[in-house]
Amino acid sequence: MTLLDSAVWGTRFFSDGWQDAVHAQPVVEPATGNQLATVGLATAEDAGRAAARAAEAQRDWAATSPQRRAAVLRRAGELFTRYAAEVGEWLVREAGSVRSKADFEVGLAVGECFECAALPTHPQGEVLTSEEARWSFARRRPAGVVSVIAPFNFPLILGLRSVAPALALGNAVLLKPDPRTAVSGGVVIARIFEEAGLPPGVLHLLPGDASVGRAVVEAPEVRVVSFTGSTPVGRAIGEQAGRLLKRAHLELGGNNALVVLPGADVGKAASAGAFGSYMHQGQICMTTGRHIVHESLLEEYTAALAAKAAALPVGDPAREDVALGPIIDRRQLERVHGIVTDSVAAGATLVAGGEIVGNGYRATVLSGLTTDMPAWREEIFGPVAPVIGFSTVEEASRIVDDCEYGLSVGILGDVGTAMRLADLIDSGKIHINEQTVGDEPNAPFGGVKASGTGSRFGGAAANVEAFTETQWVTVRPDIADYPF
Structure with a gap:
């Protein structure tokens, strides 16, 4: 069996294992219009159930030792290396990539996993000064459940660059790929992390229409939304997240x-x-x-x-x-x-x-x-x-x-x-002395004005900022004295 044998995922979506989908759609090759396979679609109700399950699984995943989380990310990088030709072929057939672009994208995926394998052991806070007789700390904790909404053009890396750091830092993830590239931007990532030993319930793959997109933003368990796509859609997601007091990291268009x-x-x-x-x-x-x-x-x-x-x-x-x-x-x-x-x-x-x-x-x-x-x-x-x-x-x-x-x-x-x-x-x-297209896993990535909300992708600093919350902790040797 290959990594992407459709007998595993065809007409299914990944949510606590591969679930039969109520609806499915053909996977179409843009160069020819031919059907390559059939992929299962999630519904808004599926997304709601996935969010609840992700919140449950996230607690145990966050408590997993840093070295074990790092090992899953390293294993994912090794699997991308092993299955590079197969993944690259899907990028060519489903996303219309020329082979050099497909090879480059798979290479970025390998680098992203290895780079993110360092995040679990990255310093998770700082010691603060205090006017009181106590220790004072600012510590980073996983945000919780993160929704990742990714586009069709670089479907693998533009989903993985949020999925990998979010998982490495102890979050659970709901991934909604563009339905036009649901295999190379979704099934590939789900299968890699399934084989890498990620515990059930931590990653959910939810291809679907706009109702699924709304659901993975509005689900009460979701605390962070990471969106890459067009500026008009990004504005709508930003407004939706703002109304719900959720953080939205938006990487949008460019001219x-x-x-x-x-x-x-x-x-x-x-x-x-x-x-x-x-x-x-x-x-x-x-x-x-x-x-x-x-x-x-x-x-x-x-x-x-x-x-x-x-x-x-x-x-x-x-x-x-x-x-x-x-x-x-x-x-x-x-x-x-x-x-x-x-x-x-x-x-x-x-x-x-x-x-x-x-x-x-x-x-x-x-x-x-x-x-x-x-x-x-x-x-x-x-x-x-x-x-x-x-x-x-x-x-x-x-x-x-x-x-x-x-x-x-x-x-x-x-x-x-x-x-x-x-x-x-x-x-x-x-x-x-370079053109405008460039990306490296350890470099901050983002834009200003209508291109998004700044550098919220890439590099340890941006990833930690994007996918964790800061908590203030104080410690005294004895119970403090109060005037009441």
Whole structure:
């Protein structure tokens, strides 16, 4: 039996073992429209029962020794390594990933588990000074039950980066993956932790519709919600959590800028820009959505980027050696094309691409834009690279910040100039002489403005802050004297 044998999970969901689902849906390959399997869907009632069971199981899991919790995380990392090819194949078939992206994502999953294996033995508080004759401590305790709601684009890592640290720190987890990637973003994680020895009831997999999403936020046992996805949905979840006095960690959209400074190597800059805009068909929150190029290099850079785009084949990554796979579904594909055609109709110039190819989209370059055009203002979530010019560092900073999002910025060229520009920019991440897409398990990850609630993912400090509560504890040698 393989890790992902559908005889185990087909038509079921994971909640205290694999439970038969009332409803199921086909798992569809976006490149072909073919059915790969059938996955069970949870209901809002299932989510309510799962939350109650998770709260019960969490108490014993939190009391489990740090070394035992760490061992489960290490084992999970080893299992991701062992089953890397099988997991990667699902990322290719179900999520439309090209193989290099799938391999990268599985590698991130391995690193995430090993990084989080250190969290159970991380210092869990501090000794405080006190004006009284006592010891005073601030200690970190598990938050309790954590709901994780993850998207389709990097389904494995964007779920696991919350699931793994939450479990490591003694929480129970309700995981709701995007139904379009319920296997690679859900079944994979459930099966890995099942095989790694996680006790029953601590992790629940609840694929489903919006009613399930509401249920995993509203369940009274849930104390923290970790959501990665679109800004409109994130706003709604934030409002819902705020009304219920729950913490919501929100990693949302981005319309990320790549600034090419005067004197930059145009060939290398175009390569970086192409990777930033076209990696995984542009379906990444950190995708380079705006290319801001010094006027002295604008024409040369645009031509070089267009040449890169024209050379990138589009197709089915399960059957062809391609650079771009399919867009996740037809609705999103038509949205991408609509943004491009609307911008061209408004006066932009189509330099490369702009074509639907089967269920994919050609790498596209647009020039001659104004900043009010949809291809410049909107998060496209497709392989589209709009290019605009600037003359001074101050102008570049204004163009970068003239955006509702603030997730990631890349700056290419002279480091001194880049440092000066970086100090003027409001962004969760800045990468000098790199493009905008980057992630490491030990690095803080998050955005500002409409991109979310700051760095609540990655690194020990962010993870401990995200998934624990602080409790004040005092100790005296004898009962204190009081005036009553």
